[in-house]
Amino acid sequence: MRVKMILPALTEATSPFFRPIKYSLFPPLGLATLAGHLDPGDDVTITDEHVQEVDTSNEPDLVVIQVYITSARRAYELADLYRAKGVYVCLGGLHVTSLPEEAARHADTIFCGPGEDIWPAFLSELRRGCPRSRYDSKQRSLAGLPPIRRDLIARHLYLVPNSIVVSRGCPHVCDFCYKEAFFEGGRSFYTQTVDAALAEIDRLPGRHLYFLDDHLLGNARFATALFDGMRGMGRLWQAAGTVQTVLRPGLLEKAVDAGLRSLFVGFETVNAGNLTEQRKWQNVDRDYGAVIRRLHDLGVMVNGSFVFGMDEDDASVFDRTVEWAVGQGMETATFHILTPYPGTRLYQRMSAAGRMLHHDWDRYDTRQVVFEPARLTARQLEEGYRRAYRDFYRWGSILRGARTQPTLRGKTRHVAYAGGWKKFEPLWDLAIRAKRVGHGLPALETILSGFGSQPAERTRDHGDPVDRGRTVRT
Structure with missing residues (x-):
């Protein structure tokens, strides 16, 4: 066939x-x-x-x-x-x-x-x-899966060819999350066996890995056994986790010992009221500043995710979010406009309230407003979103973030990673067109290999975002 x-x-x-x-x-x-x-x-x-x-x-x-x-x-x-x-x-x-x-x-x-x-x-x-x-789909299990056909993948066309998934879904049920609709009708979070996950890792060439799991640390017992098995493999890897799991004693240390060097963290908002509205319970009453300090103290870079346009957001949210992220020394940030995807509870609420503007799926890209915001106009939301990206990735912001690092080596890595990710996008485009993106992997590995060795003492006090009464504590 x-x-x-x-x-x-x-x-x-x-x-x-x-x-x-x-x-x-x-x-x-x-x-x-x-x-x-x-x-x-x-x-x-x-x-x-x-x-x-x-x-x-x-x-x-x-x-x-x-x-x-x-x-x-x-x-x-x-x-x-x-x-x-x-x-x-x-x-x-x-x-x-x-x-x-x-x-x-x-x-x-x-x-x-x-x-x-x-x-x-x-x-x-x-x-x-x-x-x-x-x-x-009704029966949810990753037991006995055949090997992934990696021979069908043109590895040289990707910066991170060693992507891997060892679980499915997420144990949390945030209202805006698209994945929750995907797993309706069965288990929404399940893992491979540890032995199967380690065997797949062992098949991958080179040092670098990227776990594409929605929440690699979501099952502490599985994650602990996985990280114990990965110790000594010499891997450098990146993954996604939550505020809650970063603050859990012991688990993050095991991840770092196994090679974790960069973590995507869903902070989502600096307005505490938004967390309850979106059922983001795992972030409620968590100390965001402690999350970043804990990651940085262990030498782990932070890619923070933020969503603009929730009902508690007004025109001040963009500058406050960027100022806080830069001041914390966050290496990279990903910003989104709240997007009610079909099948989510957020979409159901917005649709019932008559707040959906259209159903042009091409525009449901988290860069354009597709619903009626509560405290912002659509224009304010889109302009604020673009300004947040621009302001966070200004050279001045990158250098200010780098200054939070306690060593010259750390400052240099911060500039190299943050600058390389956003400031050189036209150069990345040339590499994509020339089909040479894979040539950037050694540079990525070099930057990541320098992490994991930061001193535990931090030399700078990280302050709170403004408007403490309406923001998540830091």
């Missing part, structure tokens, strides 16, 4: 000016995981439109397309094209699960939820000539 798997480009990744490096970071691991279930004799290809052109001239037996909300238009376009040729087309992913009736108009079969149980069932029924039009 000839199988073509496609990850269509996200709308925001197709800028005519330059393509940010973040869209060439990771290969399509989900498709490579599904490919592991195919027979050895099947002819399989994976095309990631972020780094490759989709060749639509061929006519495979089966086309499988992974769909996100801002790639939906392109995904449906490709699906309709192949179906017109008589090719059997399957659609799956977050957007398909959220809006199955919409997706079903463009596919022979749709998949709702994770694919570990439903994809093998589909393949079996397809080979018998009786595939169903819809498969809904």
